Amino acid sequence: MNAITKRPSSLTQAQFHYCPGCGHSVVHRLVAEVIDELNIKDRAVVVAPVGCAVFADKYFDVDSIQGPHGRGPAIATGIKRAKPESIVFSYQGDGDLASIGMAEIVHAAARGENITVIFINNTIYGMTGGQMAPTTLVGQVATTAPKGRNEKLQGNPINVSEMLAQLKSAKYIERVSSDSAPNIIKAKKAIKKAFQNQLDGVGFSFVEVLSICPTNWGVTPLKGLEFLREKMIAQYPLGVFKDLTVANKEGK
Amino acid sequence: MAEKVLMKGNEALAEGAIRAGCRFFAGYPITPQNEVPEYMSWRQEEAGGAFVQAESEVSAINMLYGAAATGVRAMTSSSSPGLSLKQEGISYMAGADLPCLIVNIMRGGPGLGNIAGAQGDYTQATRGGGNGDYRTFVLAPFSVQELANFPKKAFELSEKYRVPAMILADGILGQMMEGMSFDFEPVDPKTLPQPCWAIGGKHADRARNMVFSYALGEGELEKMVLKRAERYALIERDEVIYEERDTQDAEVLIVAYGISARASIAAMNIARANGIKAGLLRPITLWPFPSKRIAELSKKVKAILCVEMSMGQMKVDVDLSVKNACPVYLHAKPGAFFPVAEEIAIAIESALKGRKDQLFNIEDLAKKAENKIYAVNNPVCKEGALL
Amino acid sequence: MYQGVRIAGFGGQGVVSAGVLLAQAGLVDGKAVSWYPSYGPEMRGGTANCSVVITDGEVSTPVVSAPDTAIVMNEPSLPKFEPLLKKGGLLIINSSLIKSKPKRNDIRVVYVDCNAIAEKVGSLKAANLVALGTFAGITGAISIDSIASAMKKVFKRAKPEILELNRKALEEGAKLK
Numbered sequence: 122m123n124a125i126t127k128r129p130s131s132l133t134q135a136q137f138h139y140c141p142g143c144g145h146s147v148v149h150r151l152v153a154e155v156i157d158e159l160n161i162k163d164r165a166v167v168v169a170p171v172g173c174a175v176f177a178d179k180y181f182d183v184d185s186i187q188g189p190h191g192r193g194p195a196i197a198t199g200i201k202r203a204k205p206e207s208i209v210f211s212y213q214g215d216g217d218l219a220s221i222g223m224a225e226i227v228h229a230a231a232r233g234e235n236i237t238v239i240f241i242n243n244t245i246y247g248m249t250g251g252q253m254a255p256t257t258l259v260g261q262v263a264t265t266a267p268k269g270r271n272e273k274l275q276g277n278p279i280n281v282s283e284m285l286a287q288l289k290s291a292k293y294i295e296r297v298s299s300d301s302a303p304n305i306i307k308a309k310k311a312i313k314k315a316f317q318n319q320l321d322g323v324g325f326s327f328v329e330v331l332s333i334c335p336t337n338w339g340v341t342p343l344k345g346l347e348f349l350r351e352k353m354i355a356q357y358p359l360g361v362f363k364d365l366t367v368a369n370k371e372g373k
Numbered sequence: 374m375a376e377k378v379l380m381k382g383n384e385a386l387a388e389g390a391i392r393a394g395c396r397f398f399a400g401y402p403i404t405p406q407n408e409v410p411e412y413m414s415w416r417q418e419e420a421g422g423a424f425v426q427a428e429s430e431v432s433a434i435n436m437l438y439g440a441a442a443t444g445v446r447a448m449t450s451s452s453s454p455g456l457s458l459k460q461e462g463i464s465y466m467a468g469a470d471l472p473c474l475i476v477n478i479m480r481g482g483p484g485l486g487n488i489a490g491a492q493g494d495y496t497q498a499t500r501g502g503g504n505g506d507y508r509t510f511v512l513a514p515f516s517v518q519e520l521a522n523f524p525k526k527a528f529e530l531s532e533k534y535r536v537p538a539m540i541l542a543d544g545i546l547g548q549m550m551e552g553m554s555f556d557f558e559p560v561d562p563k564t565l566p567q568p569c570w571a572i573g574g575k576h577a578d579r580a581r582n583m584v585f586s587y588a589l590g591e592g593e594l595e596k597m598v599l600k601r602a603e604r605y606a607l608i609e610r611d612e613v614i615y616e617e618r619d620t621q622d623a624e625v626l627i628v629a630y631g632i633s634a635r636a637s638i639a640a641m642n643i644a645r646a647n648g649i650k651a652g653l654l655r656p657i658t659l660w661p662f663p664s665k666r667i668a669e670l671s672k673k674v675k676a677i678l679c680v681e682m683s684m685g686q687m688k689v690d691v692d693l694s695v696k697n698a699c700p701v702y703l704h705a706k707p708g709a710f711f712p713v714a715e716e717i718a719i720a721i722e723s724a725l726k727g728r729k730d731q732l733f734n735i736e737d738l739a740k741k742a743e744n745k746i747y748a749v750n751n752p753v754c755k756e757g758a759l760l
Numbered sequence: 761m762y763q764g765v766r767i768a769g770f771g772g773q774g775v776v777s778a779g780v781l782l783a784q785a786g787l788v789d790g791k792a793v794s795w796y797p798s799y800g801p802e803m804r805g806g807t808a809n810c811s812v813v814i815t816d817g818e819v820s821t822p823v824v825s826a827p828d829t830a831i832v833m834n835e836p837s838l839p840k841f842e843p844l845l846k847k848g849g850l851l852i853i854n855s856s857l858i859k860s861k862p863k864r865n866d867i868r869v870v871y872v873d874c875n876a877i878a879e880k881v882g883s884l885k886a887a888n889l890v891a892l893g894t895f896a897g898i899t900g901a902i903s904i905d906s907i908a909s910a911m912k913k914v915f916k917r918a919k920p921e922i923l924e925l926n927r928k929a930l931e932e933g934a935k936l937k
Contacts, residue, residue, distance in 0.1 A: 164575040168439070169585075178583055184572035186442050186469075187585040189461050192435035195427065199439025202423035203397045203447065204573035225435070228428035379784050379793070379913075405799060488799070549822040550780065550795035552787045639820030711823045 129153035131162050133182045142342025144299040144332025145173060148241060149180055151309045152210070155316050156183065165208045166200055168193045170222075172214040173247040191222020194229035197236045208319055210237040215256040216246045219281050223255075226285070233290030233324045237315045240281065240327065243334040244353065251337030255279045258356055262339075278356055282329045286362035292324040294363040298331040300349045304359075314366070323366050331357055377552035382542070383408035385521040385553055386476065387416060390448055393525035394560035395474065396422030397447035399436035401429060401455060404488040405544035406478035409450040430455040434462030434475075441466060441473035442584040444571030446528050446562060450476035452544070453494050454485065456502070463537060464503030468586025470570075470601070472531035474524060475509070476540045478547040481709030489709035490544030490632060495686035498541050499660040506598050508605050510538035510612075511659040513630040517551035519657075525557060530612060532568070534604050541659060543682070545632045545711065614657040615666060619645070623652025625725050626670050628691050629680040630656045633712050637680045640717030651721050659687070664694035671698040676724040680704045680712055685733070700724070703733040761791075761816045763901040764824035766841050767888075768809035769833025769854070774888035777914065778831075779810035782892060784910035785902045786814035794822035807837050814901055829899060831891045833874065835860065842867075850898060852891055870894060870936065877932050883922075886929035893933020904930050 131153040139145045156165050165183040169175055171190035178185030184207075188196040193211035201209045218226050218240050229236065245263060246252040253263035253270060256278050260269040270278075286294045293315060297308035308330055315326035331353050333345035340348065380388075387409050390398075398417055400410040410426065417424040423440070427433035433449050440447040451459060456477045466473055479494050481487040494502075501507040510530050514520045523540050531538035567574075572582045588594035619641065620626065629637040634655040644651040654670060656663050671677060676699055679688040685703045695701055704720040706712045723731035765782065769775040779795050786793035796811040811824035829850040830841040835858050842862050845851060850868050856875035872894050874887040889907075896902050908927045911918070918926075 163577045164573075166573055175587070178585060182581060184576070184581050185583045185585070186439065186572055187583075187587060188435060188438060189465055192431065192438075192462070195432040195435035196439035196442075198425060199397065199399065199436035199441075199447070200443055200573050201439075202425060202436075203440040203443040203445045206575050207443070207573040209573075224428050225432055228432065232425075377787055379780070379787055379795070545796065545822060548797060548799055550783060550793075551819065551822075552793055635820045635822075638818065711821065711825070713825060714820060 129157045131156040131165070131182050133180055135179050137180060138176060139173065140336045142333060142335040142345055143173070144241060144243060144330065147299045147305060148239065148308070148330050148332070149177065151305070151312050152212070152239060153181060154309065155313045156181075158313065159316055159320065161208045161316070161320070164206060165210070168197045168200070168209065168211040170211070170213040170217040171248075172217045174212055174214060174241065175248065177212050191217050191220070192225050193217070193222065194225040194234070194236070194238065198229055198232070198234050201234060201236050208237070208316065210239060210316070212239045213241070214247065215240070215242045215244065215254045219255040219279050226281070227288070230285045230288045230291040230325045230327065233292070235319055235322060235324050236326075237319050238327045239312065239315075240329045241332050242281070242329055242357065243332040244278070245334050245337045247334050247337055256281075258352055280357060282327065282362050285327055290325060291327065291363060292365045293318055293326040295327075295361045296329040296331065296357060296359050298349065298354065298359055300331070300333070300346050318366055329357075331359070375554040375556060377554050379550050380517055380521070380553050381408060381548065381550045382517045382520045383478065383547040384412050385517045386450075386524065386540070386542070386547070387412035389521035389555070390474065390524035391416055391420050391422075392555055392557070392559040393446065393528050394562040394565060395446045395448050395524065395528070396420065396562050397437070397440040397445050398422070399425045399427050399433040399440070399449050400451065401427050401433050403452045403455045405480055405490070405547050406450050406452045406476070408547070409476065409478070430458035431461065434459040437473055437475070438462050438466055438469075438471070441471045442469070442571065443573035444568045446474070446565070448474035448476065448524070450478065452478045452480045453482050453491070456494060456497065460497075460503035463509065464501070464505050464507065465586050466537045467501060467503075467507035467509060468505060469584050470535040471537065471584065472528065472535055473537050474527050474531065474540065475537060477542070479541065479543040487709050488544065490546065490548075490682070490711065491707070491709040492543055492631060492633065492682035493686070493707065494541065495659065495681070495683055496689070498539055499662070499690070507601065508536065508660055510536055510608070512538065512540050513657060513659050514540065514542050514546065515631050515634050515655065516553070517546070517549065518553040520546060521553055521555060522557070525560065534608055536604065536608065541631070543632050544709070609661040612658060613661045613663045613665070615663040616655040616657060618653040618655075619650075620652035620654060620670060622650050623670075623673070624650045624675045625652070625721050626674040626677045627651060627653045627680055627717070627721065628656070628667065628677060628687070629653065630659060630687065633680045633682055633706075636712040636714050637717055639714035640721060643714060643718040644721045647718070647722070649722055649725055662690045662694070664690065667691060667694040668696070668698070671695040674699055676727070677701045678704055678720055678724040680717055680720070682706045682709065682712065700727065705733050761814070761901060763814045763829060763899060764827045765812040765814075765829045765831065765895070766809055766824055766827040766844065767812065767831045767833070768807050768837035768841055769888075771808045773833045774885065775808055775831075775833055776810050778888040778892055779812045781907060781910055781914050782812045782814070782902065784914050785906040788906045788910050789902065791815060792817065792819050794819040796822040807834065807840065809837065809841070829895060831895060832858065833888065833891065834858065838862065850895075852894055854887065854891060856887070870898065872933065872936055874933075878929055881928040881932055882925045886926055889926050889929040890933035893930035894936050896930070897934030898937060904934055
């Protein structure tokens with residue numbers, strides 16, 4: 122019998138604790154495949170966040186550090202500056218990155234840190250139980266917005282990719298989705314590029330992955346995917362917001 | 374010993390850290406420690422290390438967390454309000470058992486306070502100022518020479534026990550210049566062993582390492598905290614550092630650290646000239662605190678006088694050591710006023726004679742506050758009643 | 761020997777660097793020294809000042825709250841530092857810029873036309889050194905030679921002719937009693 126696929130060697134044998142339908146499992150696998158393909162397992166470092174992905178350090182079979190809520194990009198900066206041969210990636214959710222850690226992500230991008238950031242946007246706080254996130258859509262129900270997010274009271278969602286793309290030192294910003302096979306293939310391509318950039322010394326590379334949270338949205342995974350396609354993408358369009366990879370490589 | 378040069382405290386500290394092999398610095402501007410990041414900004418580059426001006430104290434301490442996790446000698450510095458912001462990261466580093474150096478050039482507080490030298494962060498520093506059950510080494514220099522020497526000592530202690538180390542100085546020490554010399558061989562970081570727990574770098578020859586402060590399995594955290602407590606107990610037994618002056622025949626023992634100890638030495642000399650036998654114990658490690666020695670001395674002296682630029686924060690540790698073996702008094706200069714030798718000399722005499730009216734008297738303070746508190750609670754209270 | 765000195769004036773009059781120079785000179789002589797500046801808001805809007813201690817013993821207090829000598833270079837510094845002086849202390853007044861008279865009669869007052877003397881030797885910038893010269897001449901706490909050799913360490917990039925001019929300013933100041 123011929124094996125057509127196998128568990129990436131950059132994943133440990135630990136079983137994911139993620140809920141059925143959760144996008145983290147898919148993205149973890151994509152990242153692990155990329156680490157395998159780029160042959161960087163012996164110098165990759167994952168910076169695990171606070172949130173559902175707090176145990177990312179248990180799943181990736183690479184060096185790891187788990188840090189305070191939102192501070193991933195600062196920790197990644199410290200590692201990369203102290204040991205530049207490391208390939209450092211910060212893996213963060215939307216509460217972690219877009220709320221409590223907004224300063225850290227903006228300034229890491231502004232400094233043009235040569236790191237990779239994987240940003241999982243599922244419009245809600247997962248670990249703490251479905252509270253409103255900065256990315257929650259207007260009208261979307263959350264445990265701290267039981268009547269739905271009210272634009273007048275809670276304002277509008279933050280589009281992080283568009284915002285970071287404004288910064289001159291951010292080199293590569295793309296938003297992808299984990300909702301379908303074709304989109305997952307595109308997501309992997311983006312993630313691979315974000316790691317390849319770090320290897321090439323290009324600079325700050327950022328991939329936002331739209332993801333579902335059926336548990337906290339209170340829907341089935343299939344309904345969740347519908348919500349992602351119909352509602353989320355309207356607020357968070359997919360695409361490349363910035364790509365200075367080529368220009369920078371030539372200028373190197 | 375090398376020829377003495379005139380050097381500013383903050384710069385001597387920064388150069389001392391570089392010579393101790395520090396090759397990573399992250400910090401944020403705040404007075405009165407600005408010379409430290411300024412010096413580091415060019416000196417780290419020259420030494421082949423890294424310098425990052427962070428967007429905040431919070432970010433700086435987390436950069437330190439990342440850098441320290443790679444096993445390099447890494448430091449950050451700040452001043453009081455900045456240290457409040459750094460507590461999150463210090464707690465994580467204590468929980469992850471990482472060696473590192475954190476410097477606090479203290480200024481007046483609480484809040485924005487002022488920018489003059491103060492000692493109001495004693496409790497925060499010695500009790501582990503962040504969340505959870507932990508301690509950090511706290512070294513208290515009292516001269517520019519010690520500011521230059523202590524980074525090396527701090528790194529060595531921190532690495533030996535995998536406990537973060539802090540240097541607790543103040544704005545006066547940071548800003549002043551004194552004659553000093555670098556009397557130790559510079560450490561070449563390449564000669565330091567790569568710790569087995571460190572992350573980062575290329576490592577085909579070892580399994581992965583994990584740096585974290587969590588333990589969510591049942592009973593796991595308790596085990597981690599207890600293991601750390603064993604090390605803390607060993608530190609308290611073996612790593613206490615202090616200096617004594619004229620304690621052999623002392624009737625009054627002054628306990629003072631850092632810049633307060635310098636004024637106390639002058640006061641001690643005045644007292645001795647007036648026929649009062651005063652001696653000084655200067656804690657150099659504030660944690661671990663020289664409790665044992667103070668307890669011994671408390672049985673020989675008639676009174677102890679604590680001199681500090683805070684409201685008896687250090688006195689709490691002295692009280693705990695003395696256990697009522699002799700009276701313990703306080704000469705406090707809070708609000709970033711420098712203790713004056715002549716005033717301390719009066720306090721020494723008052724302590725010897727038990728003249729409480731001449732010393733800080735908590736009962737008096739309570740009486741003073743009584744009427745004012747009433748005014749505050751009164752609906753027609755006047756503006757500024759608290760003052 | 762113990763000398764606690766406060767030097768005060770406008771930012772730009774070189775009061776802070778005069779202090780560094782004095783401390784460095786003390787170090788050259790093998791004395792224990794300290795220098796401590798005013799900083800932050802204290803520096804804004806008028807006067808800068810610094811404390812210098814030169815002693816045979818240990819420097820206990822780098823903040824000189826009761827100076828043996830106060831050197832005041834501008835008008836606002838006089839009312840600020842005159843009251844702090846020790847009884848019998850020395851007050852050196854830059855009479856080029858200070859028209860008010862001190863109020864105390866338990867101190868020794870010396871008026872020095874610092875700016876004019878400095879201009880005469882070649883540069884207004886040396887006014888602070890004229891005052892230092894006077895301090896050295898009267899107190900004997902430090903010699904002109906020591907200050908001159910300290911200059912080479914403090915003003916590392918100064919040209920020889922500037923150092924020569926500075927020395928002249930010190931010597932002119934030292935003539936005054």
